[in-house]
Amino acid sequence: MTELFLLSALGLMLSLFLGLLRVLLGPGIGDRMLATQLIGTAGVGILLLLSVLLDQSALIDVALLLALLAAVAAAAFTGQQKTQHD
Amino acid sequence: MINILSSILILSGVFFYLAGSIGLLRLPDLYSRLHALTKADNLGLGLLIAGVALHSQDLLMMLKLLLIWLAVLAASATSAHLIARQARRQETGS
Amino acid sequence: MSPVSLPLFDALLLFSIVGLAWASLATTDERRSVILFIAFGLVLAVAWGRLLAPDVALAEAAIGAGLSGALLLGAVHRQPRPLSPGSTNDSRNQGATGMGVVLRWVVTLLCTALAGTLAWALLHAFSSVPHDMLPRAISGNLAASGVSNPVTAVLLNFRAYDTLLELAVLLTAVLGIFALGQANPGYQPAGPVFDSLVRWLVPVLILTSGYLLWVGAHAPGGAFQAGAILAAAGVVLRLAGRTRIGLPEGFMLRIVMAAGVGLFLLVGLTLLLLGRPFLGYPPAWAGSLILLIETAAMLSIAATLLLAFLGGRPESPAHAARTESANTTASNSGNEEQTPC
Numbered sequence A: 001m002t003e004l005f006l007l008s009a010l011g012l013m014l015s016l017f018l019g020l021l022r023v024l025l026g027p028g029i030g031d032r033m034l035a036t037q038l039i040g041t042a043g044v045g046i047l048l049l050l051s052v053l054l055d056q057s058a059l060i061d062v063a064l065l066l067a068l069l070a071a072v073a074a075a076a077f078t079g080q081q082k083t084q085h086d
Numbered sequence B: 001m002i003n004i005l006s007s008i009l010i011l012s013g014v015f016f017y018l019a020g021s022i023g024l025l026r027l028p029d030l031y032s033r034l035h036a037l038t039k040a041d042n043l044g045l046g047l048l049i050a051g052v053a054l055h056s057q058d059l060l061m062m063l064k065l066l067l068i069w070l071a072v073l074a075a076s077a078t079s080a081h082l083i084a085r086q087a088r089r090q091e092t093g094s
Numbered sequence C: 001m002s003p004v005s006l007p008l009f010d011a012l013l014l015f016s017i018v019g020l021a022w023a024s025l026a027t028t029d030e031r032r033s034v035i036l037f038i039a040f041g042l043v044l045a046v047a048w049g050r051l052l053a054p055d056v057a058l059a060e061a062a063i064g065a066g067l068s069g070a071l072l073l074g075a076v077h078r079q080p081r082p083l084s085p086g087s088t089n090d091s092r093n094q095g096a097t098g099m100g101v102v103l104r105w106v107v108t109l110l111c112t113a114l115a116g117t118l119a120w121a122l123l124h125a126f127s128s129v130p131h132d133m134l135p136r137a138i139s140g141n142l143a144a145s146g147v148s149n150p151v152t153a154v155l156l157n158f159r160a161y162d163t164l165l166e167l168a169v170l171l172t173a174v175l176g177i178f179a180l181g182q183a184n185p186g187y188q189p190a191g192p193v194f195d196s197l198v199r200w201l202v203p204v205l206i207l208t209s210g211y212l213l214w215v216g217a218h219a220p221g222g223a224f225q226a227g228a229i230l231a232a233a234g235v236v237l238r239l240a241g242r243t244r245i246g247l248p249e250g251f252m253l254r255i256v257m258a259a260g261v262g263l264f265l266l267v268g269l270t271l272l273l274l275g276r277p278f279l280g281y282p283p284a285w286a287g288s289l290i291l292l293i294e295t296a297a298m299l300s301i302a303a304t305l306l307l308a309f310l311g312g313r314p315e316s317p318a319h320a321a322r323t324e325s326a327n328t329t330a331s332n333s334g335n336e337e338q339t340p341c
Helices: A002-025 A029-053 A058-078 B002-026 B030-053 B059-092 C002-026 C030-050 C054-077 C090-096 C098-127 C133-144 C150-158 C160-179 C192-215 C223-239 C250-273 C286-310 C317-332
Strands: none
Touching (some): A029 C030, A058 B059, C002 C030, C030 C054, C054 C223, C160 C250, C192 C223
16 A cells, blocks of 8 residues: 555656646746646645655645645736836 | 555546646647646546545544645636636737 | 655655756746746645655745745736846846856855755764754653644744744844835736635635644644735735735734734743743643744734735825725726736
8 A cells, every 4th residue: 555655656746747847848937837836736646645655644734735825826926916006 | 445446546646647747748838738737637636635535534634635625626727717818918918 | 666666756856856946046037937936835845744844844835835936926027127138137247247257156155165064064963873862852841841743842932032033033024124115006906717716715724824823732833834824815815906905004013013022022021020931931821821922923924924025014094095096087087907807
């Protein structure tokens, strides 16, 4: 069972790595933001697997925070600022 | 029995994750990549959470996992839209 | 498989962190740099989790990934765009001159020296025997500290002075922010999709903040993480163009800003008057006192971080009302640029 979790964590890490390539390559800023969302989701998955693997239930809280704050980052990306005389 | 079911769920979750990431790398432009990412990744995460939930020790942990899943679903759907709209704005020049 | 998988996992993680840090600093486009930094923060949070440091992972996810990202993106958006491709940012031109090259070499040498010192210190710590004196000391005194989470015990009891001074530093920072002037103009009102995100995200963030504050006594969590999450809730409201973002106004704002340091000092001085050492909690009361101080600290930290995002003194409610009415008359003359969703 532990090996399966380790393998799955490795698979997710690979997925994160592929997202990393897109963050570094992606021609537009939207591609990079999108890949950051992937990194966030993969991170959530990895943390959930680690929480069972390392027997640390607090990592589930970290995963929750990661999910919520990836949303905050995406929100920050799209906020339209008011100009000075709005 | 639980181990077998959990293993199947987790492995298929990882498969969908990898599929989504490969799609992210291979598809031609932003909008198609958004499709690949939001659909495949969320399905992968859902399966993964279902697999991990079978190992959970108490009700609170299961509820937290459910909350994570719902939050990621709603957040990634919304952020996919927002990212696409932002890209569209930049294309049409604002 | 296990002997191979875990080191491979760690190697990929390490490579991602270093690669993202390098790329974030090496790019010339500032927005790209910030997004890489956000990704870096996310991966770093995973790394802290892998190292079995959930408290730090929580703080990194909240502050490093979410809040810093929003702050930096806001700052980058506010920069004026260069008028022509030729007139790129000054730092590149400065780098070509002699002074710039010397400066860069000096900084490189200093950073290398710092990294070398840290590496030596780390190796020295691992080689000295025994190297678990600190964990033993903490677990020995944990029962008398009033909480069962060792991190909270260290922060709020054994090393309470340090936390008090950290909160004072935060207060000084917010005074500096106030000295910058008025807050930024703000954001356009959100479209329906963004608004729908805000509607559930903000309540969940507030709930999570309260949960982390409460659970910090016996599990990873605590005032800093809770305060950062609360600030993130306010930031999301601000990004959606709301005028009410949870910050109190006028005198109440000053109270909230000073509450962290103030309550800490109040507790310490009261204990002093009662004949105990400064901030030496009586073991029976320690848990409740810590929770009290953490609540005040959470509010102060949240207000400080939110004000940092605002970028200055928040406008007074009367001023906000006047600009609201001015906006409606201006928009009636056909000057809206809000795109439909």
